[in-house]
Amino acid sequence: MATPLSDTSLSPLRTVAVVGLGTMGTGIAEVLAGAGRDVIGIDISEAQTAKCVTALEASTARAVERGRLTGPQRAELLARVTTSTDLGAAAGADLVIEVAPESYEIKQQIFRELDGIVRPETVLATGTNALSVTRLAADSARPERVLGMHFFNPAPAMRLVEIVSCVLTAPAAVTAVTNLALDLGKEPVAVGDRPGFVADGLLFGYLNQAAAMYEANYASREDIDAAMRLGCGLPMGPLALLDLIGVDTARTVLEAMYAESRDRLHAPAPVLKQLSEAGLTGRKAGRGFYTYEAPGSGTVVRDDLTPLEGGSPTAGRTVRSVGVAGSGTMASGIAEVFAKAGYEVVLAARSEEKARSARARIGKNLARSVDKGRMTAEAAAQTLERVRPTGTYDDFADVDLAVEAVAEDLEVKRQLFAALDKVCKPGAVLATTTSSLPVVACARATSRPFFFDRHALLQPGAGHEAGRGRAHGADRRRRARHRA
């Protein structure tokens, strides 16, 4: 059967209606207007339409200040955006992008109403993260023109747009929105219809686990975020990202994913519901996992949960000398970090030869830093001087902290800890770098379970912030433990 979209190529999508002017709608409207599109912004809430206009005025004013727009360009951009609380305003649109809340009923209602409002060839795109595009299409009068156009937050900054098609989608509609995305300066990727598509399908299980970890008091919010930023090199920690996405939005996305997948990974952590229902929805509300300067601001301010600057949960002894057990990448990296920070380090391996070659590796690393201008030759020599290689753990007799980075094998570690327990002085802290073994099992191999710590240094040891002395939550706590 011939349909309005089955065999024609669509003209460039000049006029675009954006339905829902919240976090996503406001950003998408800015991107579209910035690329010369006429934008009809629609929201059921008059207050939201006003908020959207204010946000556009503010962000374009910032763009003028930064020299990215001229005054007249800004005026033209703003003039291209009109707003309404009536869905009927979408009548003249070539494309409608729906970014209303993540509720199937709300979206279905909007799509049904649009069927009676827009032209037959108008493309209808949903910005859903996790609801079924196929079902929305099938429930509408013209399934072939319905697809997903999944922008990322903040829409003006994030380059990815997932273009979601299903078995019902007309190729001409996909081509038209793909070309539009390119024209907006985005990187469109073509994906099929499954909850979360590619990026969120992988991301949201992780965010949910971070929320659950926080809820279980496993670590503080600052330390969970620091672990993922500094340990995994991500630009933002998961709890800060949940605040950016919107805790309520994340919760509904997870609910939708869970309803589809029935995978416990997506069953929303209760804390997401509690925060949402308390109105603590993240940046947009000024409070979520963190507290912000004002609603809509990204500047975190102190609150009751913020750790004290330089605060230490316990007073205690100072660590002056450190023993590092092992001769692999982690051991030499950790020894390098401590030596750079000014600690005397005993580097012990199964033979003196192995310890010497681990020290030589540190020397090479330091020489590279000198070549790159990151440290002086003198500082490198002094650092290496602080590392004393040895083939016997007996040389740990005077260390204040012993860190093991030997094989990831519980029996090997237990034997090592039993040996360290005999050699190390009373009160010395014994630390394991294990990433998967039970720390308590290592502790039980010793007679000093209270002087035991899992020393969370991550590979490559020397490259991580832990060694740079930043007064970060995780680092501060770690230093405090060193004093314990």
Ligand SMILES: NC(=O)c1ccc[n+]([C@@H]2O[C@H](COP(=O)([O-])OP(=O)(O)OC[C@H]3O[C@@H](n4cnc5c(N)ncnc54)[C@H](O)[C@@H]3O)[C@@H](O)[C@H]2O)c1
């Ligand atoms: N926030 C994110 O990071 C993000 C990223 C990608 C996609 N999304 C998806 O985009 C959509 C919107 O998310 P958001 O974070 O912008 O939500 P939001 O809560 O910030 O905004 C939703 C807006 O829709 C309006 N609205 C409610 N019912 C409406 C209706 N019937 N008609 C018109 N407007 C209506 C609300 O007044 C509100 O302004 C959701 O489907 C979400 O899953 C969100």
